[in-house]
Amino acid sequence: MKYFLLSILVTFVQAGVINIQPKCVTIRNVAYEEEILKDNVHFPYQLTLDYDTKTLFFSYTARTSEIFKLAYLNLKSNDYGLVNGIKGGFATAVNKQSHIVYMGGEGGAYQFDYDTKSATRLNIKYDVNIWQMFYKDGLYFTTYPEEKAYLYKNQEVIQVPNLKDKVMALGVTKDGNYIYSNSSGLFIYNKSIGKASNIGDYVVNGITSDINGNIYFSTPSGIYYIDDENNDIEELLKQEDIYGVAVEGNGNIIYANEDSIIRLKPTKKNCVSNQKNEIL
Ligand SMILES: *[C@@H]1O[C@H](CO)[C@@H](O)[C@H](O)[C@H]1NC(C)=O
Ligand SMILES: *[C@@H]1O[C@H](CO)[C@@H](O)[C@H](O)[C@H]1NC(C)=O
Numbered sequence: 001m002k003y004f005l006l007s008i009l010v011t012f013v014q015a016g017v018i019n020i021q022p023k024c025v026t027i028r029n030v031a032y033e034e035e036i037l038k039d040n041v042h043f044p045y046q047l048t049l050d051y052d053t054k055t056l057f058f059s060y061t062a063r064t065s066e067i068f069k070l071a072y073l074n075l076k077s078n079d080y081g082l083v084n085g086i087k088g089g090f091a092t093a094v095n096k097q098s099h100i101v102y103m104g105g106e107g108g109a110y111q112f113d114y115d116t117k118s119a120t121r122l123n124i125k126y127d128v129n130i131w132q133m134f135y136k137d138g139l140y141f142t143t144y145p146e147e148k149a150y151l152y153k154n155q156e157v158i159q160v161p162n163l164k165d166k167v168m169a170l171g172v173t174k175d176g177n178y179i180y181s182n183s184s185g186l187f188i189y190n191k192s193i194g195k196a197s198n199i200g201d202y203v204v205n206g207i208t209s210d211i212n213g214n215i216y217f218s219t220p221s222g223i224y225y226i227d228d229e230n231n232d233i234e235e236l237l238k239q240e241d242i243y244g245v246a247v248e249g250n251g252n253i254i255y256a257n258e259d260s261i262i263r264l265k266p267t268k269k270n271c272v273s274n275q276k277n278e279i280l
Contacts, residue, residue: 024271025264027236027253031271032264037254038073038080044256046132047246048092051211052099053114056246057083057092058256070103072117073261075248085118086110091141093133102139104130109141109152126150126157134207136172144168147182162189165196171207171215173228179207179215186217188228199226200233206244210251218245223255237264 023034038044041060048057054075059068070089073080083089088106095102101112103119108127110119131144138153140160147166150157160170166182173179178189178196181204189196206218215226216236223237223245236253243256253264 024267024269025237025239026271027264031267031269032253033267033269033271035263035265037075037261037263039260041071041256041261042259043243044071044259044261045244046091046206047208047244047254047256047261048094048101048133049246049248049254050094050099050101051096051249052094055101055114056254056261057101057103057112058244058261059090059092068105070105070119072112081117083112083117083119085120088129089119091130091133093135093139093141095135095139102133102135104133104141106130109133109139122152124152124155124157132169132207134171134209136213137176140170140172142167142170149180162191162194169204169207169217171209171217171226173215173226174213175228177228179217179226179228181207181217188226199231205242208244208246210247211249214247216245216247216253218242218255223253 025032042063043061044058046059056073056075059070062069068088068090070083070086086103086105089103091104093102103110103112106129109122109124111122112119128143131142134140138151140151142149147168149160149163149167149170151160163178167180169181171179177191180187185201186199186204187196188199202219204217204219208216217224220242221240222235225234225236227234241257246254255262
């Protein structure tokens, strides 16, 4: 009996080996394969890249305490660790011009220090629970459970102009239009006509921009690009179990699933379909 069980186990393990063949996906007619950058991270959300230092920031849920923590992963050196000094760290954003990494958590907004790998609280009076951050001409952040959107600029915090409705996740396009989500769906606020319109019923769990300021977002079932010139949403990847997205300087997509951070890197392999566990 023991040997019988053992042999079943071995068969399963072997089947498992076949199944962890890198999955192949096609995006814009280019084939990509998965490269796992970090595994064993529970529910990684809110991916942000600092293009300058090639450091990826994300939050995850600590299994022991069930609270949010912020982690950094250097994509060049693989240096990985936890950010100290912030409670319930969840959100991050990078000011590319002044090389400041902002962080948000239960106690409000913080600034990251690369030397000590710790976060120091900013001297702003909003000790709110921060859900998401986005940097454009200032630091945009949303709060939870209020779902309000604020802008921190010139040492001042104001509610984001013309955005008084509920906001969970927020991005700002190159033209300065807001892309935001709430429980009613995804919206664009067109500042030239002063009007918000619904652009889909997506359940957004992450909004990010690439190095050129183009906006991408993720939902639990896909990754999307907002083509705001043609008013179009392009579905890049349709897949279950997505928790967040970031785009590298060279355009490669990094995304999170339930327990890992994955890079999609171009491959010469023949990728005929987007089937999961396809044997290449
Ligand atoms: C979400 O935002 C839209 C547009 O601003 C607004 O019409 C809608 O009422 C908001 N949804 C909720 C649940 O507040
Ligand atoms: C904003 O509205 C103007 C006027 O209708 C239109 O030309 C423009 O394409 C809109 N921009 C977006 C991003 O929808």
